[in-house]
Amino acid sequence: MITQRIFSELLEVPFSKFIDINMVPLLFAYGLAFFSAGLAILLQRHKISNFRLAHNLWFLGAFCIIHGVSEWGEVFIPIQGEYLSQAGIDVLRLIQEICWGASFAFLLQFGVSMIAPNLPLVPRVRMLIVLYAPAWSAAVIFVGLFILPDEIGKGFIRYLLTFFGSLLTAAAFVNERHRFAGLYSRSATSNLTIAAGVFGIYAILGGLVVPERGLPVLENLNNENVHSNTGLPIQFWRMVIGVAIAVVVIRTLSIFDLEFRQRLEKAEREQALLEDRQRIGRDLHDGVIQSIYAVGMQLDVATLKEELAPSDWPMVRAKIKSVVVQLNEVIKDIRKYIFNLGPIQIGETNLYNYLKEAAAELTSRNNIDMKIDVTGERINLPVALQRDLAFIVHEALSNVIKHASACSVSVRMDFQDNHLLFEIEDDGVGIDDSTTRTFGVNGGQGLINMAQRAEARGAEFSVSIGRGGIGTLVALNISVPGNDG
Numbered sequence: 001m002i003t004q005r006i007f008s009e010l011l012e013v014p015f016s017k018f019i020d021i022n023m024v025p026l027l028f029a030y031g032l033a034f035f036s037a038g039l040a041i042l043l044q045r046h047k048i049s050n051f052r053l054a055h056n057l058w059f060l061g062a063f064c065i066i067h068g069v070s071e072w073g074e075v076f077i078p079i080q081g082e083y084l085s086q087a088g089i090d091v092l093r094l095i096q097e098i099c100w101g102a103s104f105a106f107l108l109q110f111g112v113s114m115i116a117p118n119l120p121l122v123p124r125v126r127m128l129i130v131l132y133a134p135a136w137s138a139a140v141i142f143v144g145l146f147i148l149p150d151e152i153g154k155g156f157i158r159y160l161l162t163f164f165g166s167l168l169t170a171a172a173f174v175n176e177r178h179r180f181a182g183l184y185s186r187s188a189t190s191n192l193t194i195a196a197g198v199f200g201i202y203a204i205l206g207g208l209v210v211p212e213r214g215l216p217v218l219e220n221l222n223n224e225n226v227h228s229n230t231g232l233p234i235q236f237w238r239m240v241i242g243v244a245i246a247v248v249v250i251r252t253l254s255i256f257d258l259e260f261r262q263r264l265e266k267a268e269r270e271q272a273l274l275e276d277r278q279r280i281g282r283d284l285h286d287g288v289i290q291s292i293y294a295v296g297m298q299l300d301v302a303t304l305k306e307e308l309a310p311s312d313w314p315m316v317r318a319k320i321k322s323v324v325v326q327l328n329e330v331i332k333d334i335r336k337y338i339f340n341l342g343p344i345q346i347g348e349t350n351l352y353n354y355l356k357e358a359a360a361e362l363t364s365r366n367n368i369d370m371k372i373d374v375t376g377e378r379i380n381l382p383v384a385l386q387r388d389l390a391f392i393v394h395e396a397l398s399n400v401i402k403h404a405s406a407c408s409v410s411v412r413m414d415f416q417d418n419h420l421l422f423e424i425e426d427d428g429v430g431i432d433d434s435t436t437r438t439f440g441v442n443g444g445q446g447l448i449n450m451a452q453r454a455e456a457r458g459a460e461f462s463v464s465i466g467r468g469g470i471g472t473l474v475a476l477n478i479s480v481p482g483n484d485g
Contacts, residue, residue, distance in 0.1 A: 024075055026239055031071035033242035037249045038064030052114060053176045054256060059110035060169070060249070067103035070096050097145055104161035105137030111168020118175060137161060155210030163207025170199040173252075191255070195248040202241050209234050278452070322365075351386035355411055358397060362409065366401055369408040376415030379480055388453045389422060389476075395446045396424040396474050404428025406471065422476040430465050431472045450474070 041061030073096035081089060112133040116126045140160045144153035173196035177189050209226055213219045226234045352374075359370035381389070393411065400406050406428030414421040447463060454461035459478035466473045 023233070023235065026235055027071055027074045030235060030239035030242050031068040031075070033068070033239065033246045034064045034071065035068030037242075037246035038062065038066075038068060040246075040250045040253060051176070051179065052117065053172075056110055056113045059106050059113060063103050063106040063110065063165075064245070064249070066099050066106065070100040070103060073099075098141070101141035101145060101157050101161070102137075104157060104165055105134065105141065107169060108137055108161050108165035109133050111165050111172055114172030114175070115168050151211040155212065158207050158210055159215070163203050166199045166203035166207055170196040170203065173199065189255075191248060191251045195245075195252050198241065198244045198248050202238075202245065205234065205237050205241055351381060351390055354386075354390045355393065358393060362397060362401075368400065368406060370397075371408070371410045372413075373410065374413045374415075379415055379418070379420070381420070381480055385457060385478075385480065388457060392422075392450050392453060392474070392476070393424060395450055399446060399472075400426045400428060404430075404472065418480055420476075420478050420480050422478065424474040425466050425471060427466065427468075427471040430470055431463060454478070 038061045041057055041064065073092070077089065077092045077096060080092065084092070113130055116129045119126055119129070121129075140157055144157040147153070148156055173192045177192040177196070204221075208218055208221045209223065210218075210221070211223050213222055223234045226232075226237065230237070355372050359372060362368050362370045397409065400409055404426050406426040409424065409426045412421070412423040412425075414423075450463075451461050454476050457478055459476045462473075462475050464473050464475070465471070
C-alpha cells in the first residue's frame with residue numbers, strides 16, 4: 001500500500017510494526033474518540049427541542065462514554081497488575097466486559113427508540129418493542145459473558161447488539177434527515193447522512209468483525225483476516241471510525257443550535273409584534289380615543305337641556321360646528337396613523353409648542369387655566385421622548401377634564417444637569433390613595449399607558465395627591481442626554 005510505504009520510509013520501520021508498537025496509545029485514542037463524542041452529546045441541552053432525536057440522543061451519549069471507558073480498560077488495567085492481586089485484576093476485567101456489553105445495549109436502545117415509533121404497528125406494540133429492548137440486551141450480555149466461551153461470547157454480543165444497534169442507528173439518522181429536510185440548510189442535514197454512513201461502516205467493523213471465525217457466511221470477517229489483508233489491526237480501523245463518529249456526532253449537534261436560533265428569532269419577532277400592538281393601543285387610547293371623548297363632551301354640553309329655546313339655537317350651532325371641526329381632525333389623525341403606523345398629531349410638533357397649544361385649547365373649551373413653568377438650562381429633548389411626554393400630558397389633561405372638576409392645571413419642567421423633572425398638577429378633587437399605589441389595577445388604561453411609557457424611557461413615574469393635599473400630581477424623573485442646543 002502507498003500509505004504504508006510512505007510511512008515506512010519516514011519511520012524506517014514497517015507501518016504495521018509501528019502500529020503494533022504503539023498499540024497502547026492507539027487504544028487510548030480509540031477510547032478518547034468515543035468518550036469525547038459522548039461528553040459532547042451529554043453536555044448539550046436538548047429538552048426544549050421538538051425533535052425525537054434530541055430526546056433519545058442521551059442513549060447515544062451513554063454508548064459513547066461507556067464504550068470509551070471500557071476501551072480504556074485495555075490501557076489502564078494491565079498497569080494495576082503491580083498493585084493488585086490476580087483476583088483484583090479479574091474483577092476489573094469483569095467490570096470492563098460488562099461495561100463493554102452495556103455500551104452496545106445503549107446503542108441498540110437508541111436505534112430502537114428512534115425507529116419503533118415509525119413502524120406500521122399499533123401504539124401498544126411499538127411501546128412493547130421499546131420496553132423489551134433492555135431485556136433482550138441483558139439476556140444477550142449474560143449469555144455472551146457468562147455462558148459461552150470468551151471469544152465466541154464476544155462475537156455473539158457483537159452480532160446481536162453491536163451490528164443491529166449500529167444499523168438501527170444509521171436508519172434513525174436517515175429517517176431524521178427526512179424530518180429535518182426543508183427546515184435547515186443542506187449542510188446541516190447532510191451531517192445526518194454522513195452520520196448514517198459512519199454508523200453503517202461501524203456496523204461492519206464493530207458488529208461483524210469478531211475475534212475468531214464467526215458464522216459460516218461471515219467466517220472471513222475476523223480480526224486475523226483483517227490484519228493480514230490490510231496490514232493493520234482491527235483496533236486501528238475501529239479507532240479511525242471512532243474518530244469519524246466523534247466528528248459527525250459533534251457536527252450533527254449544530255442542528256439543535258440552529259433550532260434554538262430559529263426559536264429565539266421567532267420569540268423576538270413575537271415580542272416585537274406584542275410591543276407594537278401595545279404601542280398602537282397606547283397611541284390610539286391617548287390620542288384618537290381621547291379626542292373622540294372630547295367631542296362627546298362637546299355634544300353633551302350642546303344637548304344639556306331637555307328642551308331648547310329658540311335663543312339656544314345659535315349656541316348649539318356653534319357647538320356643532322366646533323364638533324365637526326374636531327371630528328375632521330380626528331379623522332385626519334386616524335388616516336395618518338393607518339397609513340404611517342407611526343406618530344399621530346401629538347408629537348409631530350415640538351413639545352413646548354404642543355404645551356402652549358394644549359393650554360390654549362384647555363382654556364377656551366373647558367374654562368380651565370393651564371400654566372407652564374420651565375426652569376433650569378433647557379435641554380433639546382429627543383423627538384421620541386417629546387412624543388411620549390406629549391402623550392402623557394394629553395392623557396393627564398383628559399383625566400383632569402373627565403374626573404377632576406379642576407379650575408387650574410400647572411405643568412412644570414425642571415432641568416437639573418442631565419435630568420428632567422416633569423410634573424402635571426391640578427387643583428381638582430384628587431385621586432384615591434389606593435389608586436396611587438395600584439394604578440395598574442384600579443387606575444384604568446390611561447394611567448397604565450402613562451406608566452408604561454415612563455418605564456420604556458427608564459423614568460421614575462408616580463401618581464399622588466397634590467402638594468397642598470388637594471388635586472392630583474403626576475410626576476416623572478427622567479435622565480436625558482446633555483445637549484448644547
